[in-house]
Amino acid sequence: MTYAGIEQTGAGRLASGSGAARAARRVGIVLSEGFSLLAAGIVAEVFQLANESGAAAHGECVRYSVRLLSLQGGGIRCSSSVQVWTDELDVRAQNAFDALFISGSGADPSSDPRLPGTPARAPQRKSAHAADLDLNDTRDAASMAAGASRATLVFDLPAAQADDRYEAVKSALTLVVRDHGLDIAREIAERLMPGSSAKLMPLLGSVGTTVGEKVRRSAQWLRENCDRPISVADAAQEAAMSERNFLRRFKLEIGSTPSEYLLQARLDMTCRLLAGTELPVDKIARRSGMGNGDHLAKIFRKRWSISPTEYRLRNRRERDALAAIVAPAAAAELETRDFAF
DNA sequence: CTCGGTCAGTTCCAGAGGCC
DNA sequence: GGCCTCTGGAACTGACCGAG
Numbered sequence A: 001m002t003y004a005g006i007e008q009t010g011a012g013r014l015a016s017g018s019g020a021a022r023a024a025r026r027v028g029i030v031l032s033e034g035f036s037l038l039a040a041g042i043v044a045e046v047f048q049l050a051n052e053s054g055a056a057a058h059g060e061c062v063r064y065s066v067r068l069l070s071l072q073g074g075g076i077r078c079s080s081s082v083q084v085w086t087d088e089l090d091v092r093a094q095n096a097f098d099a100l101f102i103s104g105s106g107a108d109p110s111s112d113p114r115l116p117g118t119p120a121r122a123p124q125r126k127s128a129h130a131a132d133l134d135l136n137d138t139r140d141a142a143s144m145a146a147g148a149s150r151a152t153l154v155f156d157l158p159a160a161q162a163d164d165r166y167e168a169v170k171s172a173l174t175l176v177v178r179d180h181g182l183d184i185a186r187e188i189a190e191r192l193m194p195g196s197s198a199k200l201m202p203l204l205g206s207v208g209t210t211v212g213e214k215v216r217r218s219a220q221w222l223r224e225n226c227d228r229p230i231s232v233a234d235a236a237q238e239a240a241m242s243e244r245n246f247l248r249r250f251k252l253e254i255g256s257t258p259s260e261y262l263l264q265a266r267l268d269m270t271c272r273l274l275a276g277t278e279l280p281v282d283k284i285a286r287r288s289g290m291g292n293g294d295h296l297a298k299i300f301r302k303r304w305s306i307s308p309t310e311y312r313l314r315n316r317r318e319r320d321a322l323a324a325i326v327a328p329a330a331a332a333e334l335e336t337r338d339f340a341f
Numbered sequence B: 001c002t003c004g005g006t007c008a009g010t011t012c013c014a015g016a017g018g019c020c
Numbered sequence C: 001g002g003c004c005t006c007t008g009g010a011a012c013t014g015a016c017c018g019a020g
Helices: A037-058 A091-096 A119-128 A138-144 A164-180 A182-192 A197-204 A211-224 A232-238 A243-254 A258-276 A281-287 A293-304 A308-340
Strands: A024-031 A063-070 A074-077 A083-088 A099-103 A153-156
Touching: A024 A037, A024 A164, A037 A063, A037 A099, A037 A164, A037 A182, A099 A164, A153 A164, A164 A182, A211 A232, A211 A243, A211 A258, A232 A243, A232 A258, A243 A258, A258 A281, A258 A293, A258 A308, A281 A293, A281 A308, A293 A308
Parallel strands: A024 A063, A024 A099, A063 A083, A099 A153
Antiparallel strands: A074 A083
């Protein structure tokens, strides 16, 4: 890993340019005194891993060129007094960067009028700052690929004293998600901070998706987690929506309430376990998120007017009866095939 | 006009406890 | 394993409001 003003363009850190078929993303990390070395370093590492993962997955892909910058150039001390060397941020060349990550605790570089989107250039900042971006707006994604005239994305990195890793990784992965997709972003998150993808992906998953997609993804999440004691509030949080709005949109999109959907998923799982295992009803109820055997029986009786054990017996009888019919037919078919050969 | 948030009221359900 | 009762809390709904 090279930080000070040296272009980091991939696994082999190419010194100049990029392959003709590869789109280049120029990323600047703008430092000021007291910046978080951890946050800045982790951003650089995200793009390094993205270059490696992207090349491995696609061969030809978007590649990132990362540079450390400051307003004056030269040596800048981080919060732990380590000095790193930076290039001067050329004000005229700001738009040459696809993304700028601004880090510092002393004189806030993000308030410097020479940077994009500062008060003097508020309208541009409004449209380009990551915090203000409408991530559902495909025009933003289009602007990312539009070349030199595109808006520069600006991210504020957290102060050194905060839990800076998550925020820094999240900011950098926002870009990676767009260029490489969620799978590679998840892989990078796991390589950098094992166990972090579960926390980060729901946040990043909302990038570039419609409300309908968010709802469908939360429905999928409900189905995948139906064995756990989850609530509508959890699902709403998963979809990054308020509970009320989530309920409203879920019913519009899926056609049933989240709790109905969750109950159906749990019943499906319960029926599979009843039919396919010898586990006691109470244990099945607990495994499928239905609470206990009593509640499961209550729901079965209400829905189908039978108990879980009756369901199991009927299912076995029907299966045996079907096997009695199907087995001779299958045997006959095998005999026919033998003849055919 | 649409979308999304808050609030208050109502309905429904999960869990506990007990019994057969 | 199944059933019953009770209760607190979650889920749901309609009305309303503000922002864009």
